[in-house]
Amino acid sequence: MTGLPLAPMARMAGRRLLYAVPVLLAVTFGVFAIAAASPFDPVKAYAGTAGFSASQEALDQLRDSLGADDPFVTRWWDWLTGVVTGDLGESTSMRQPVADVIGERIGWTVLLCAVAFAVAIVAGTLLGVLAARRRGGLLDRAVTSVAYALEAAPPFWLGLLAVWLFALQLDALPAGGLTDTGTDVVSFGQVAEHVLLPASVLAVSQMPWFVLYVRQGVGDALDEDPVRGARSRGLAERTVLLGHALRSGLLPVLTLIGTRVPELITGALLIETVFSWPGIAAATVEAATSVDFPLLAALTVLATAAVLLGNLLSDLLYGLADPRVGFDG
Amino acid sequence: SNPDADDDSGGSGGDGATAVIGVSTEPDTLSPLLGYGKDGNSKLFDGLLARTADMELRPALARALPEITDDGTTYTYKLRDGVTFSDGEPFTAADVVFTYETILDPGTNNPSKGDLEAVDSVEAEGDDTVVFRLKYPYAAFAERTVLPIAPEHAAGKGDVNTGPFNTEPIGTGPYVLDNWRKGEKLTFSANPGYWGGKPKVAKLTMAVIADDDIRATRLRSGDLDGAILPPNLAKTFAEDDDKQTVAATTFDHRAVTLPTDNPVTGDLAIRRALDVAVDRDAMVDKLLEGRGKAAYGPVPTDSEWFAQGTERPYDTARAEKILDDAGWRAGDGGIREKDGQRASFTLYYPSGDKLRQEHALAFAGDAKKVGIEAKVESGTWEVIEPRMGEDAVLAGGGSPADPDFDLYPMLNSELAGQGFNNMASYENPDVDTALAEGRESGDKAERKRAYDKVQQELTENPGYIFLTHIDHIYVVADTWRGLTTQVEPHEHGFGSGPWWNVESWQPAP
Amino acid sequence: MPADSPPPLRLRAITAGYDRRVPVVRGVSLTLAPGEATGLLGPSGCGKSTLARVAALLHRPDAGEVLLDGEPVRGWRHRAPREQRTAFGVVFQQPRLAADPRLTLSALIGEPLRATGRRAEAQDRTGELAALVGLTPDLLARRPHEVSDGQLQRACLARALALRPRILVCDEMTAMLDASTTAALVAAVEDYRRASGAALLAVGHDRTLLERWCDRTVAWDELAPEAKPAPSG
Amino acid sequence: MAETPQAAAKPGAPDGPQDATRWRTRGTGRKSVRTLRVRTSAAVVALAVLAVLVVPPLVQLDQQAVDIGNKLAPPSLSHLFGTDDVGRDVLLRCVYGLRVSLLVGVVAALVATVVGTAVGALAGALGGHVDRAVMRLVDVFASVPHLLLGIFIVALFQPGVWPVVASVGLTHWVSTCRIVRAEVLSLRGRPFVDAAVSGGASRTRVAVRHLVPGVLPQAGLAAVLMVPHAIWHESALSFLGLGLPPHQASLGAMVQGARGALLAGDWWPTLFPGLFIIIPTLAVAGLAGAWRERLNPRRRSELTL
Amino acid sequence: MTDRTQNPERTDGTADAGTGAAPLLTLDRMSVRFRMRRGRYVAAVTDVSLALAPGECVALVGESGCGKSVLASALLGLLPENAETAGTAHLGELELLGAAEAELARRVRGRRVGLIPQSPAAHLTPVRTVRSQLQEVARELTGTRGKAALRAAAEEAAARAAFPADHLDRYPHELSGGLAQRAATALALVGGPPLLLADEPTTGLDRDLVERTVDELRRQVDDGHGLLMITHDLAAAERIADRVAVMYAGRIVELAAADAFFGAPGPRHPYARGLLDALPERGFTPIPGLPPELGALPPGCAFAPRCAHATDACAAVPALASGVACHHPVPAGTAPPHEPHRRHGPADAGEKQVPTQRTDKPGPPQRPESVDAR
Numbered sequence A: 001m002t003g004l005p006l007a008p009m010a011r012m013a014g015r016r017l018l019y020a021v022p023v024l025l026a027v028t029f030g031v032f033a034i035a036a037a038s039p040f041d042p043v044k045a046y047a048g049t050a051g052f053s054a055s056q057e058a059l060d061q062l063r064d065s066l067g068a069d070d071p072f073v074t075r076w077w078d079w080l081t082g083v084v085t086g087d088l089g090e091s092t093s094m095r096q097p098v099a100d101v102i103g104e105r106i107g108w109t110v111l112l113c114a115v116a117f118a119v120a121i122v123a124g125t126l127l128g129v130l131a132a133r134r135r136g137g138l139l140d141r142a143v144t145s146v147a148y149a150l151e152a153a154p155p156f157w158l159g160l161l162a163v164w165l166f167a168l169q170l171d172a173l174p175a176g177g178l179t180d181t182g183t184d185v186v187s188f189g190q191v192a193e194h195v196l197l198p199a200s201v202l203a204v205s206q207m208p209w210f211v212l213y214v215r216q217g218v219g220d221a222l223d224e225d226p227v228r229g230a231r232s233r234g235l236a237e238r239t240v241l242l243g244h245a246l247r248s249g250l251l252p253v254l255t256l257i258g259t260r261v262p263e264l265i266t267g268a269l270l271i272e273t274v275f276s277w278p279g280i281a282a283a284t285v286e287a288a289t290s291v292d293f294p295l296l297a298a299l300t301v302l303a304t305a306a307v308l309l310g311n312l313l314s315d316l317l318y319g320l321a322d323p324r325v326g327f328d329g
Numbered sequence B: 001s002n003p004d005a006d007d008d009s010g011g012s013g014g015d016g017a018t019a020v021i022g023v024s025t026e027p028d029t030l031s032p033l034l035g036y037g038k039d040g041n042s043k044l045f046d047g048l049l050a051r052t053a054d055m056e057l058r059p060a061l062a063r064a065l066p067e068i069t070d071d072g073t074t075y076t077y078k079l080r081d082g083v084t085f086s087d088g089e090p091f092t093a094a095d096v097v098f099t100y101e102t103i104l105d106p107g108t109n110n111p112s113k114g115d116l117e118a119v120d121s122v123e124a125e126g127d128d129t130v131v132f133r134l135k136y137p138y139a140a141f142a143e144r145t146v147l148p149i150a151p152e153h154a155a156g157k158g159d160v161n162t163g164p165f166n167t168e169p170i171g172t173g174p175y176v177l178d179n180w181r182k183g184e185k186l187t188f189s190a191n192p193g194y195w196g197g198k199p200k201v202a203k204l205t206m207a208v209i210a211d212d213d214i215r216a217t218r219l220r221s222g223d224l225d226g227a228i229l230p231p232n233l234a235k236t237f238a239e240d241d242d243k244q245t246v247a248a249t250t251f252d253h254r255a256v257t258l259p260t261d262n263p264v265t266g267d268l269a270i271r272r273a274l275d276v277a278v279d280r281d282a283m284v285d286k287l288l289e290g291r292g293k294a295a296y297g298p299v300p301t302d303s304e305w306f307a308q309g310t311e312r313p314y315d316t317a318r319a320e321k322i323l324d325d326a327g328w329r330a331g332d333g334g335i336r337e338k339d340g341q342r343a344s345f346t347l348y349y350p351s352g353d354k355l356r357q358e359h360a361l362a363f364a365g366d367a368k369k370v371g372i373e374a375k376v377e378s379g380t381w382e383v384i385e386p387r388m389g390e391d392a393v394l395a396g397g398g399s400p401a402d403p404d405f406d407l408y409p410m411l412n413s414e415l416a417g418q419g420f421n422n423m424a425s426y427e428n429p430d431v432d433t434a435l436a437e438g439r440e441s442g443d444k445a446e447r448k449r450a451y452d453k454v455q456q457e458l459t460e461n462p463g464y465i466f467l468t469h470i471d472h473i474y475v476v477a478d479t480w481r482g483l484t485t486q487v488e489p490h491e492h493g494f495g496s497g498p499w500w501n502v503e504s505w506q507p508a509p
Numbered sequence C: 001m002p003a004d005s006p007p008p009l010r011l012r013a014i015t016a017g018y019d020r021r022v023p024v025v026r027g028v029s030l031t032l033a034p035g036e037a038t039g040l041l042g043p044s045g046c047g048k049s050t051l052a053r054v055a056a057l058l059h060r061p062d063a064g065e066v067l068l069d070g071e072p073v074r075g076w077r078h079r080a081p082r083e084q085r086t087a088f089g090v091v092f093q094q095p096r097l098a099a100d101p102r103l104t105l106s107a108l109i110g111e112p113l114r115a116t117g118r119r120a121e122a123q124d125r126t127g128e129l130a131a132l133v134g135l136t137p138d139l140l141a142r143r144p145h146e147v148s149d150g151q152l153q154r155a156c157l158a159r160a161l162a163l164r165p166r167i168l169v170c171d172e173m174t175a176m177l178d179a180s181t182t183a184a185l186v187a188a189v190e191d192y193r194r195a196s197g198a199a200l201l202a203v204g205h206d207r208t209l210l211e212r213w214c215d216r217t218v219a220w221d222e223l224a225p226e227a228k229p230a231p232s233g
Numbered sequence D: 001m002a003e004t005p006q007a008a009a010k011p012g013a014p015d016g017p018q019d020a021t022r023w024r025t026r027g028t029g030r031k032s033v034r035t036l037r038v039r040t041s042a043a044v045v046a047l048a049v050l051a052v053l054v055v056p057p058l059v060q061l062d063q064q065a066v067d068i069g070n071k072l073a074p075p076s077l078s079h080l081f082g083t084d085d086v087g088r089d090v091l092l093r094c095v096y097g098l099r100v101s102l103l104v105g106v107v108a109a110l111v112a113t114v115v116g117t118a119v120g121a122l123a124g125a126l127g128g129h130v131d132r133a134v135m136r137l138v139d140v141f142a143s144v145p146h147l148l149l150g151i152f153i154v155a156l157f158q159p160g161v162w163p164v165v166a167s168v169g170l171t172h173w174v175s176t177c178r179i180v181r182a183e184v185l186s187l188r189g190r191p192f193v194d195a196a197v198s199g200g201a202s203r204t205r206v207a208v209r210h211l212v213p214g215v216l217p218q219a220g221l222a223a224v225l226m227v228p229h230a231i232w233h234e235s236a237l238s239f240l241g242l243g244l245p246p247h248q249a250s251l252g253a254m255v256q257g258a259r260g261a262l263l264a265g266d267w268w269p270t271l272f273p274g275l276f277i278i279i280p281t282l283a284v285a286g287l288a289g290a291w292r293e294r295l296n297p298r299r300r301s302e303l304t305l
Numbered sequence E: 001m002t003d004r005t006q007n008p009e010r011t012d013g014t015a016d017a018g019t020g021a022a023p024l025l026t027l028d029r030m031s032v033r034f035r036m037r038r039g040r041y042v043a044a045v046t047d048v049s050l051a052l053a054p055g056e057c058v059a060l061v062g063e064s065g066c067g068k069s070v071l072a073s074a075l076l077g078l079l080p081e082n083a084e085t086a087g088t089a090h091l092g093e094l095e096l097l098g099a100a101e102a103e104l105a106r107r108v109r110g111r112r113v114g115l116i117p118q119s120p121a122a123h124l125t126p127v128r129t130v131r132s133q134l135q136e137v138a139r140e141l142t143g144t145r146g147k148a149a150l151r152a153a154a155e156e157a158a159a160r161a162a163f164p165a166d167h168l169d170r171y172p173h174e175l176s177g178g179l180a181q182r183a184a185t186a187l188a189l190v191g192g193p194p195l196l197l198a199d200e201p202t203t204g205l206d207r208d209l210v211e212r213t214v215d216e217l218r219r220q221v222d223d224g225h226g227l228l229m230i231t232h233d234l235a236a237a238e239r240i241a242d243r244v245a246v247m248y249a250g251r252i253v254e255l256a257a258a259d260a261f262f263g264a265p266g267p268r269h270p271y272a273r274g275l276l277d278a279l280p281e282r283g284f285t286p287i288p289g290l291p292p293e294l295g296a297l298p299p300g301c302a303f304a305p306r307c308a309h310a311t312d313a314c315a316a317v318p319a320l321a322s323g324v325a326c327h328h329p330v331p332a333g334t335a336p337p338h339e340p341h342r343r344h345g346p347a348d349a350g351e352k353q354v355p356t357q358r359t360d361k362p363g364p365p366q367r368p369e370s371v372d373a374r
């Protein structure tokens, strides 16, 4: 009858959109500032190995032509005014317009992250519920121990292990790339097969938080009166777990959806490198260390947008999931 | 930019072999104007000259080796006829002039334009002759003209620094670019109209795999046909029947800089003691799994430029004697002292470089045995660079083409402390003189004498402790015959490895 | 108590609710005379608890005025000065929800004292209050889920009395309790009121009880002429 | 919940109503297992702390002692955990590495948890405009990719423990903050908060006494997860070439640096530091789990240490 | 306290129900205790024996904290982990106290035994609307499928419990106390269980609603369902119950037919009399003394410390004999404390409860001198 409380949700989304502007300004300014303060030298980075033997004159010329001596505020302002007119600038480290750099790669990163995140959330929630069902039981102990252990395992390390196991020992999945090395044809089947391993590794590296928070939330909820009430009504164990305990214990999990986005990006950054995935995250480190301001700014904006969206999504979801919280943020 | 835009690769499966090669980095650009392929073997392009397996220059787009006149200041190249770019346009002298002039243009962000510093002017004389005039006689100049030639009609359009030519190159080379999916791979197919004949390997893929271990694993899983690997991983393929290991000898050295301004590393006795205290053979054996050579200078022992007799055997007793004689006496914790100065210095290596870390640790271990402490620290180049004047650095480098390329910037006192040139601020007037002689003389014997002198001086006053020359190791599937390598420089990009001449590979019978 | 002193609590034309468009309480006025016990009867769901929360400065009304000792109240909840908030002792309708599950009963009872910086008294006063409401010592160390609802309600009453409020608001305080306990707690409240002269607003459904307990019992519809009929009829 | 009841868990206690009564409980009597686990965890943590505090100053061995002639020696009596690829003793480096990694992990986790809980509780408890403003500020922190900030911080200073700690601590409080805030938002409308307000509690008091205890389990979980996470974060930085210098052996970097050796079949330089990360992590998690159970008012009465 | 040598008298069983049918629920010396720290125990329910026939309603009354709710929870296996049980509780063939969790969950709760929990607001899942919880129960217990059918089922259940339909889409925290109570009742009625345990089903309800609820429950009983109604609302108990069980400190101390209990001759146990006397329409005087500590019960009769009639005999636990467990029961036939009460039935449904006339307005109840129990 009532459906979703669309009006307050829309108001919240609108408010967030307004706030996004100062947040984006602050973040990009901050990134320009720290990048400028960092000892990385755009000229050396541009020159790469050639820089070691380059003559001072050549370097000076390069410095001049890259505008590397301009104060960062100027560069930020230039970038900003450029962006307003639709010009994202040109990436010095990729020798390409920023729009091209991003356009070519962003889709694959989104695909990887989306699949991984979905898997992490669904599988993490399921495992967490199963573990919480019998706290202290064998399954619980196994799942929690593995979760903690995984949290200590860096994604690139998991990636290596996964490649070793699935590509080498079992020969079940391709070890990297977007398509088979021998072909350039991007077909659905190829991509689906190739995304499986990197996405799983990324998902597994994200899973511990979901598993443990679901376990904690559901476990606590199981001890409380509402679950007692649900049990007394004769609901099936599954309904009690999913419909009551999980629903009550879901709040932190929904919050995680927002807060794990930065971790997801960090993870993607490493996973893309390990699996030769042609996405954008791997370019972040290069953009940062070569102080490629236009690219760095664009990537930061993307990351910020992802984070803000994730947070908005989780805030909306927990307004829906817990009516006591509401859509006030 | 659509990833699946060009797909003419499907048909090539039938009419030719394919090769998939794992490389660790991808190029920033494929435009020669910004430095791609400047040392030759660029696959997509040709230079005026090219190198043979023995690093001899041979004609490529030029019909013959250049004619050198005016006391070595004028180089005249006659161009090959009938060469076309892969888009069908003919190759002319104008393209050569365009290429060199664009690189030298101050607006072009080509960091290695210093290589062409000697060039005064480039002129076309007719369609098939190009004349380079130099500011000063430069014996090694011909070596620079392996630089790839870009077509004026294609590369001249758009911004040279960020234009589309960077990612969609057109050249005269044996291969054309099919597709470049950044971060994943580059695929090439054989250029059917290649002036040198269509290559047997019809399709060439360079898969970008940054991590050594992953590269090794993918090679093992059959995903790759060949890859460059560090020695310890290459070793794991030794027993593999369908893999061959190809080791390229190199000029790629690892050395510890001993800054002159540091009271410890600047001390001659310390330098000489360290020079004989390091167990180079053990390093080759253990760190490189035997894939390399002990280094006594930038020039490897098997180079024709090596000054015979300058090898220094490992001799801790001698090192201790040198130190004792110089007044460095054992002090606290086994570290020597002299006039209140502890024989201790800091040794940086660039963080993340495992091989250098191992060299640094091994060096420190050896130094400790004779009572000298090298405190190993790591840092990014940004951290290291300002400290190079006082602290030792585990440096690397090496370029096989000509001894001048290495020795001059490394040892010339004029370049002391300038960027990464002469990192140890080495100052030795005799060396300076010899370097100038070697650089300017056109006579090979004369040059050899000069460089011998330099190497001799290094034994007397080692400003760097050279440790090893590192072989570059490639593991390749056994489906190919007659793989060779060139002598490789420190940097090994696309043009190195057994695939330096992939265009002439023959499939195994 | 001087007769001309202003009423300790006066609600004037209060409109309150949880959605401005459909207020639950409309135009309700109610005055508590000094020392007087007022019983409030009304059908379930009509807004009694809401009104009680407004009166205790816990819920901001949409319109209308609350006068405390003749002074209009300007802020609600934390915006109200502490003296105003603590002038009320509130016993909530549902003890299970009104008790922090993490506190033992003795902490629960002593909490207002600690919160207002009277930590020193807390220990003694807790014991006193517990005895007053008939909580045996073994219960004091337990947490809410380890005691029965009635026992918890006793603790909540003790908590409400901890700061010696001038006005007691008891929202269905005895609904959970058996007759004997009801009588005992009412006696405890009355003892307290006799000693302190506090006014009382007792919300309930039991006319007999309220009439027996209070000086005056009002029905909900008497308070707000225009109030719509209670949703549950 | 027990699936099967257990008959007569205990004979009637002397003060029970009937000595001869046969009592059954629906609990599974897992308490003893739990107690054992908590004790083991405590022992492991104590051992780790002891190792970290006592061994390095006591042993005075040079963990950097390089002996390339003896590289990748398998575990033996002279090197219990074998040697790594430049011949350093793995056991000794594990102990030193534990020191650095625990320092990085624990300090970063503390920073993240304390800052996150404080800010989250503040925003959640105050609500309204304060909440919005604070949370947007938090968004700013959350938006700079963690590793990026880490790279900048580490590059800005020399690689070392404190930059790494800062780079982990400064970014990771955000998730704790949001988790705490969400939970506080949900808690602060509960009737027991009304009761506290009416009892004269100030905003801070409400937050500290009623809201924060309610979110401590969540915050505590984040804290525990942060320890191994910080360890991996450090190793991710070393993966990118920005980790700790070699004289500060860190477990994460040891594991990640020994990948090649593992592929070549030499497992010890990977396995032992890996275990040195995982076992203390599990022990800390075990203790923290017990602590969280103690926070849970419904489980508290059952748990004894 | 070990003098319980005689067989515990089989309490009067189903005779009163007048149906002669096999009992629906039979409790035999059922006990529940809680394990506390330091090896101490709280004896919440002790040796309760009781039978409940189909079509019968037993009202369980007693002082707050005497163990009523624990008894109900125990029957559904919903006790916390530190609880231990003894004795038996048979629901037909099934022994409830020892039954497996799966058995209880799948076949007993909601289907054969319904529970209206005390503190209903706390027992609703806070993050879901009343409607969704009602529909869920309907789907699981009655197998109703389809959107429309579920809606109808939910609305019907709500109507039975007098829960207003326009409040169905609210979340539990948006309900008033009375609304939550009705929601809980509606939820328990959905499955139509043969045995209903109603723990204070009328708290927070006004008189009209109490009557509607009680009548609805009575209708269930008249349809042959059994009802164990735990209540403090003696008027409601009187209106609905066939028999009254009075519990004190975990034991049933009196078990009597409702008319006899509320009318003549009235309760026989001193505690029960005190309870009735405490009603506001009667004396409004609490029973003196503090409620007993269940963790440290005195040997013998737990009520003795507060009992005016206590003698040395009370040092032994009195057995429940002919409906009362007391060494000095008020003899049957003593004048009832007050005027006769009405029985339930449609005839008097509309009749308003007439409060005890009060000749003069009495002051607030005086706190009696407490009898020091310690």
Ligand SMILES: Nc1ncnc2c1ncn2[C@@H]1O[C@H](COP(=O)(O)OP(=O)(O)OP(=O)(O)O)[C@@H](O)[C@H]1O
Pocket (backbone or CB within 6 Å): C018, C024, C042, C043, C044, C045, C046, C047, C048, C049, C050, C051, C093, C231, E167, E170, E173, E174, E175, E176, E177, E178, E179, E204, E205
């Ligand atoms: N937090 C809330 N949000 C929305 N509506 C609410 C909220 N709390 C109560 N209501 C609604 O306001 C109305 C009045 O509730 P209130 O609790 O004041 O009633 P009450 O008179 O105390 O009833 P009862 O006697 O049943 O306790 C009810 O319809 C209830 O559903």
Ligand SMILES: Nc1ncnc2c1ncn2[C@@H]1O[C@H](COP(=O)(O)OP(=O)(O)OP(=O)(O)O)[C@@H](O)[C@H]1O
Pocket (backbone or CB within 6 Å): C145, C146, C147, C148, C149, C150, C151, C176, C177, C178, E034, E042, E043, E044, E062, E063, E064, E065, E066, E067, E068, E069, E070, E071, E080, E118, E294
């Ligand atoms: N989990 C528990 N641990 C220890 N003691 C408990 C626990 N739950 C209940 N008790 C004790 O058991 C006794 C019986 O509680 P119960 O809830 O059954 O009382 P009740 O008769 O329902 O009272 P009320 O009328 O107040 O609801 C009480 O004295 C209570 O303190």
Ligand SMILES: [Mg+2]
Pocket (backbone or CB within 6 Å): C048, C049, C050, C093, C171, E176, E177, E178
């Ligand atoms: Mg109410």
Ligand SMILES: [Mg+2]
Pocket (backbone or CB within 6 Å): C148, C149, C150, E068, E069, E070, E118, E199
């Ligand atoms: Mg109860």
